[in-house]
Every structure is written in structure tokens, then in C-alpha cells.
Amino acid sequence: MEVKARAPGKIILAGEHAVVHGSTAVAAAIDLYTYVTLRLPLQSAAENNDRLTLQLKDLSLEFSWSVARLKEVIPFDSNTSTPASCSGDTLKSIAVLVEEQNIPEEKIWLSSGISTFLWLYTSIRGFSPATVIITTELPYGSGLGSSAAFCVALTSALIASSISDKTRGEGWCSLDETNLELLNKWAFEGEKIIHGKPSGIDNTVSAYGNMIKFCSGEITRLQSNMPLRMLITNTKVGRNTKALVSGVSERTVRHPDAMKSVFNAVDSISKELAAIIQSKDEVSVTEKEESIKELMEINQGLLQSMGVSHSSIDTVIRTTLKHKLTSKLTGAGGGGCVLTLLPTVVSGTVVDKAVEELESYGFQCFTASIGGNGAEICF
Numbered sequence: 001m002e003v004k005a006r007a008p009g010k011i012i013l014a015g016e017h018a019v020v021h022g023s024t025a026v027a028a029a030i031d032l033y034t035y036v037t038l039r040l041p042l043q044s045a046a047e048n049n050d051r052l053t054l055q056l057k058d059l060s061l062e063f064s065w066s067v068a069r070l071k072e073v074i075p076f077d078s079n080t081s082t083p084a085s086c087s088g089d090t091l092k093s094i095a096v097l098v099e100e101q102n103i104p105e106e107k108i109w110l111s112s113g114i115s116t117f118l119w120l121y122t123s124i125r126g127f128s129p130a131t132v133i134i135t136t137e138l139p140y141g142s143g144l145g146s147s148a149a150f151c152v153a154l155t156s157a158l159i160a161s162s163i164s165d166k167t168r169g170e171g172w173c174s175l176d177e178t179n180l181e182l183l184n185k186w187a188f189e190g191e192k193i194i195h196g197k198p199s200g201i202d203n204t205v206s207a208y209g210n211m212i213k214f215c216s217g218e219i220t221r222l223q224s225n226m227p228l229r230m231l232i233t234n235t236k237v238g239r240n241t242k243a244l245v246s247g248v249s250e251r252t253v254r255h256p257d258a259m260k261s262v263f264n265a266v267d268s269i270s271k272e273l274a275a276i277i278q279s280k281d282e283v284s285v286t287e288k289e290e291s292i293k294e295l296m297e298i299n300q301g302l303l304q305s306m307g308v309s310h311s312s313i314d315t316v317i318r319t320t321l322k323h324k325l326t327s328k329l330t331g332a333g334g335g336g337c338v339l340t341l342l343p344t345v346v347s348g349t350v351v352d353k354a355v356e357e358l359e360s361y362g363f364q365c366f367t368a369s370i371g372g373n374g375a376e377i378c379f
């Protein structure tokens with residue numbers, strides 16, 4: 001039997017990091033996906049194929065464990081109906097299984113993803129043999145939610161494999177609300193292994209799609225009433241969300257009052273941004289874009305004060321400003337991707353010039369459609 005699933009990456013328009021500390025944030029799905037194919041051997045062939053294999057196709061990497069080895073190392077404390085957190089001890093056991101795979105040193109950043117794979121797979125499907133094939137259109141560790149898309153696509157495929165009513169040949173279809181809620185909870189548990197202390201915004205927007213306002217786990221789906229075009233620039237500076245999130249927490253411990261004010265300011269920015277995007281007033285698109293530009297500028301300043309910007313991000317901001325375009329980092333920062341608002345009045349020539357200059361620094365620029373579908377499955 002074969003099941004496929006896909007889940008989108010995301011951009012955060014306002015509120016990253018502060019959202020971990022209870023502020024509001026606004027995020028939208030983008031049309032770049034992570035795909036998972038789950039192949040289960042036929043019952044009769046299962047005894048001859050007793051391995052769990054993970055293929056990361058884009059990286060030409062394959063990892064494989066015998067089911068007997070998994071049973072030997074992972075304590076069986078899973079329960080398929082209620083998502084639970086991976087305990088520190090289980091994570092240590094899983095780390096042994098990951099180490100045995102001798103991941104190439106230059107790809108060692110994959111370890112947390114592979115641990116997450118083993119945790120989610122064995123928790124949801126137990127110790128059954130399978131081959132799981134993963135491909136992605138998202139850059140790894142760049143602020144576009146590659147970790148969340150990975151967790152959401154994987155849990156979608158795992159949950160879909162146990163759905164009895166499999167309507168075949170109908171192309172991509174969404175999951176029902178109950179399964180969406182379930183897979184989002186599992187994906188959040190997976191994100192905890194990768195991010196340490198995630199807010200849950202990335203897995204939620206990847207699971208549900210569209211554009212959302214998110215605050216302390218509460219989701220409001222936003223209906224955009226204006227065109228919103230963003231240029232995405234990948235600085236290609238590698239970074240790690242877990243380290244950046246913990247850096248902000250440490251700063252908050254050192255300066256609680258100052259950081260509280262920063263988080264409150266971000267909360268106001270996200271709420272104002274959500275209101276502008278949804279507003280049906282007579283205010284012109286140009287005026288709305290001017291307000292969004294200013295909010296992005298203030299948000300970037302506050303991200304700077306949280307210590308999560310980077311010289312490569314500053315270069316993108318300075319370069320786009322030369323062309324009168326406003327930018328802010330998106331996701332965890334520290335390098336990764338930067339968003340630049342492309343107002344409706346801006347000509348293609350201006351954008352082309354800005355892109356040419358950005359690419360001359362070795363950055364990669366692209367656009368993506370904003371606010372599309374969330375997780376989908378296909379039989």
C-alpha cells in the first residue's frame with residue numbers, strides 16, 4: 001500500500017519569536033511543499049521485509065533500521081490516539097539509533113529531523129516495516145518552516161495510512177477536521193524535538209494553510225481583502241531555530257521588563273497588521289501598503305533588539321531600501337530568509353533591479369503564492 005502526503009512551508013508576516021512568549025503573530029502558507037510517500041509492504045511480505053527505511057531523496061541519503069533493533073532500543077510507551085511529548089530518556093535512546101547511521105559530518109544538522117522521524121513513526125505506527133520517501137521544495141533551516149512542513153507531511157501520511165475509507169485516484173485532498181487536529185498535535189510534538197520550545201505557529205499554518213493570526217495556541221483564520229506580494233530572499237546563511245529561540249529566552253531572563261515591552265509592541269504590530277489585511281474599509285490599497293511597510297520596519301527593529309538579526313539580513317534591508325522597498329526577516333532569523341513587500345504600484349523594472357543587486361551578493365530571490373492549502377493526502 002502507498003500513501004502520499006504534502007505540507008506547505010510558511011512565511012511569518014509579523015510576530016516571530018515574540019509569539020513564543022505569548023504575543024500575537026501572523027503567518028501564511030506558501031506554495032512550496034514537503035512531500036512524503038509512505039510505502040507499506042503487503043502483510044504476506046512483511047516477514048521478509050523487516051526494516052524501516054527513510055530516504056531523503058533530494059540529499060541522496062538513506063537511513064535504515066531493522067524492526068528488531070527499533071524494538072530493542074525504543075521503550076514502547078506510545079499511544080496512537082493521544083499525542084504525547086517525547087521524554088528525555090526516549091530521545092536519548094533514539095539518538096543512539098541516529099548515531100548508528102553515521103550521518104556525514106556536513107549533514108549533521110539532519111540529526112534532529114531523523115530523531116523526530118523515528119519518534120513520530122514509532123509513536124503513530126508502532127514497529128511496523130515501511131519505506132518512507134521524502135522530498136522538499138523548501139530550503140532547509142532557512143525560516144520558511146522546513147521543520148514544520150516535514151513534521152506535518154509525515155504525520156499526515158502516517159495518519160492517512162490508517163484511514164479505512166481510502167478514495168483512490170482523486171488527487172490531493174484535505175483531511176477532515178478531527179484528523180487535522182490530531183496530526184497538528186503530533187506535528188507540534190515533532191517540532192518540540194527540533195525547536196526545543198516552539199509556539200506551534202509553524203505546524204499550525206502548515207496543517208491548516210491560508211493565513212492565520214496565532215496567539216498562545218489560539219488560531220484565527222484571516223480572510224485577506226487586499227493583494228499581498230512578497231519577494232523572498234534566501235541569504236543562504238545557515239542557522240538553527242532552536243538556538244535562536246533559546247537565545248531570546250536567555251535575553252528575556254536577563255532583562256524581563258525590557259523584553260516584556262518588546263513583546264507587547266510586537267503583539268500590537270501583529271494585531272494591527274491582521275486588521276489591515278482583513279479591512280473592508282474604503283482605504284486605498286496604497287495606503288494599506290504604506291501602513292504594512294511601516295509595521296514591517298518596526299517589527300524588524302524589534303527583532304534586532306531581540307538579537308536575532310544578522311549582517312546578511314541587514315544587507316538585504318539596505319539593498320532593497322535603495323529601491324524604496326521595505327524588508328524584514330521571516331522565521332527565526334540569524335540569516336535565512338528575508339521578506340520584501342512588493343507594493344502594487346512598484347514596477348517590474350524596480351523589482352528586477354533589486355533582485356539583480358541581491359543576487360550579486362550570492363543571495364537567492366524568488367516569489368511564492370501566499371495563503372494556499374494546508375496539509376493534503378493522496379492515495
Ligand SMILES: Nc1ncnc2c1ncn2[C@@H]1O[C@H](COP(=O)(O)OP(=O)(O)OP(=O)(O)O)[C@@H](O)[C@H]1O
Nearest residue numbers: 109110113141142143144145146147150241331332
Ligand atoms: N525534509 C526534511 N527531512 C529531514 N529533516 C528535515 C527536513 N526539513 C527540515 N528538517 C529538519 O529541520 C531542521 C531545520 O529546522 P529549523 O526549525 O531550524 O529551520 P526551518 O524550520 O527551516 O526555519 P523556521 O523554523 O525559522 O521556519 C533541519 O536541520 C532538519 O533536522
Ligand SMILES: C[C@@](O)(CCO)CC(=O)[O-]
Nearest residue numbers: 016017198199200331332
Ligand atoms: C522563531 C519562531 O517564532 C518562528 C519560527 O518560524 C519559533 C516558533 O514560533 O516556534
Ligand SMILES: [Mg+2]
Nearest residue numbers: 145147148241
Ligand atoms: Mg522550524
